[in-house]
Amino acid sequence: MQTPHRFRSKRQLCTYSGLGIETHDSAQYRYVGGQVQRSKKPQQIRGLNQNHNHEMKEIFKSTATRASCGTGPFRDFYAALLAKGMKPEMARLTLARKIAAITLTLWKRGERFDAKQLKTQAA
Secondary structure (H helix, E strand, O other), X not given: OOOHHHOOOHHHHHHHOOOXXXXXXXXXXXXXXXXXXXXXXXXXXXXXOOOOOHHHHHHXXXXXXXXXXXXXXXXXXXXXXXXXXXXXXXXHHHHHHHHHHHHHHHHHHOOOOOHHHXXXXXX
16 A cells, blocks of 8 residues: 555545445436436446455455454444344454445544544444
């Protein structure tokens, strides 16, 4: 990764690390009665992006797997996702994305980890 300032946002880091979700949308607009209308069909989720740094993906996913099995704030975050009804593999992906976001934030700011950063609203 070389420098944290290479990434403007956590979304860019997740995409670089292979944790970015790919969506595809075709036929976003259609003609109805001579007028152009936006289609009500939702975007299709195709999975994680294919062009990524394989080592970074392995690091974040294995860290999430280890954190979900241990004790501490990451385990609590994972358990809360499961309690909401999320599938275990999606909860681990969300945890990996959260760990990547926290890593980027701490690296950019030069701060130490604080468990208060594990808010559930954004992953």
